[in-house]
Amino acid sequence: VTQHPYLNLPDYCYWRRSIADVGGTDVDPVVAGKFNITPHDRVATAGSCFAQHIARHLSKGGFNYFVTETANPVVPPYLAERFGYGLFSARYGNIYTSRQFIQLLHRAYGMFVPADDVWINDEGGFIDPFRPQIQPAGFASRYEYDADRCQHFAAVRRAVEECDVFVFTLGLTEGWVFRTDGAAYPLCPGVAGGRFDETLHQFLNLRPSNVVADMQEALRFIKSKNNKVRFILTVSPVPLIATAENRSVLVSTAYSKSVLRVACEELAMDDPDVAYFPSYEIITGSYNRGRYFAADLRSVTEEGVAHVMRLFMKHYAKQTEVPSPSLYDADNEEAARDRAAREQLKAIENVVAVMCDEERLDTHR
C-alpha cells in the first residue's frame, strides 16, 4: 500500500467511522478539550440566545457559573429571571454581534459613550437601546435608568476581571448601528423600543475581517484586565429569524454562521487560551437529520442542548453525565408543580424557551 497522510489518522478524522456509523447521540466532534475547567473556576457567559442554554446548564451542572449581577436576595427567582437576572453573568441581555460585545466592554470601562443613550416608550418607560428587553416595561425614571446602568457596568467589569473562563457565543453578523458613532444595537430600533429613522440608523453586515478584528480586540481587552482568563467560543446554531439583506434568509444564515465559524477558527488557531467548542456542528450536523431543531426549524430542542452540554462536561469538566434536569430543582411542592408543568410543555414540544430579542422581528404578521 502506498503511504499517504490519511492512512493512520484517528477515527474522528473519518466521516464514516466517527459520524455515519456512530449513533446520533454518540457523535462527538469535540474530540478533546483545549483545557480543563475545574469546579472552582469561575465561568462567565455572554452572547446570543443560545448562550442562555449554556449558562443554564453550567449553573446546574456543577460548574461555578459566575454571576456578578444578581437580583437582590429579596426577589424570588422566577421574578429575577423575568427581569433578565442570571440569564448571563451580568444583566446585558443577548449580545448577538462581535461589535456589540467589544462596545459593551468599552462602555463598561467608560471608553465609549453612545450618542443614542436612551429610548422612551409610549408609556414613558426608559429603555436601554443596548438591552431593550431587559426591563419588561422599561425603567420607571431616568434616575433609575442611570443608576441601574451604573450598577450593570460595575457587574460587567467584575465579570471581566474576576472570571477564570469566559464563554462567548457568537450569534449574528447582521445588525443595526447608529450612523454617527457606530453604536451597535442588539435589535433594530423600532422593534422593541425606539423609533427607526433611516437617517440615523444604518444596517451593518459584518465581514469575516470585522468579526475577527472585533473579537481580537475584545479578547485582548479582557486579557488586559484579567491575564489568567481563558476563552471558549461557540457559534449559535439558531438560524436568523429575518435578514435585512435582499435575499433569502437561508442564504443569509449560511453567510452569517460561516463568517462566525471562520472567525472562531482564526481566534482559536494560535492561542492556547482560546478554544472553539463545536455546539454549532453538534446541532446542525446532518448526522442528526434535523432532530435537534423544533417544528419551527429554528429553536433548539432540549435533546440537542443536552447533547451539546454532555460533550461540554465530558471534555471540559471531565464528566460523562449531565445531571438530570429533575435533580436541579429545590425539593418543594412548588418546584414539583413547576416540574410537572414543564414536562407537560415538553410533551407538546420539546423546545427550551430562551429570552430571544430577535423573535420580536417576526411578530408583526
Place this chain on the structure above:
Amino acid sequence: MNIICAGDSHLHSVTTAYRELLESGDPGFSLTSFQTNDPPYAPITKIEHGKVIVNPQFDIDFRQALEGKQPSAVFLYRGGGEVAQTYTNGLRPFDFCWPGQDTGAVDTKREIVPFDLVFEYCCWQVSHMRESLQHVRSMTTLPVYQIALPPITPSEDYILGQANEARREELKKTGIAPPQFRSKIWKMLVLATHDLCAKERVSVIEPPLSTLDGSGYLLQQFWGDGIHANAQYGMIILDRIVEVARQHEPGDRR
C-alpha cells in the same frame, strides 16, 4: 348590626378596641372576628396535591357566621408579615425611586432596584392572600373589604425597645432599615394590595389620614409594638368599618 372580620395579627388592634367598647357599654353592633394567624384557622391556606386549600374549619365557621349574622359587608384585615420582613436591612440593603419623586429621597449608598421589580416583589409578597380573598369572595355576594396595613412606626429605638430579646438580636444583626425606606415599601405594599384586591373584586380601606404625620409615618399615639398599631388605631379602624357597614345596611335595618 353584625360585623364579620377575618384577619391576621393586625386584627388584634381592632378586636382589642372592640373589647374596650364592650367593657364600657353597648357598642351598638357586634363584631365576630376570625383570627387567621392563630389556631384553629392557621394556617389559613395550605398546599395539598398541588392545590391551595383554604382551612376547612375557617370555611365552615365563616359560612355559618355569614348565614347566622347576616352582615351587610365582609371585612378582612389580612397580611402584615410582608412589612415585618422589610424592617431589617437584609443581606443587600436596597432602595428604589418612585417615578416623579425627588431623587434626594433615594439612598444612593444602597443598591438601587428598579421600581417595577420592587412593585412585582410587593405583589408577590401580598399574593399569599389571593386564595383566601377568592374563597371569601366565592362564599358571598356581599361587598368585601380588605383593610390596608397600618403605616410604619418610624422610631428605631421604639421598635428595639418593644421587641423581645430574640427579635431584638435579629433586628440588630443587619440593623433596622431607615424609616424612609420602610415607609416607601409600605406604600408599595398598599399599592400591591389594591392591585390584588381589584382583581378579586375586593375594595380596600386605606389608613385614615388622621393617623399619619407629615412624613407619612404612623402618629406616635398609635404606635403599638413597633410593627402593629395599638388599640387606639384599632378603634379608628373599627369606626371606619362600622361606617362602611352602615352604608351597606338595607334601609329598614338601619
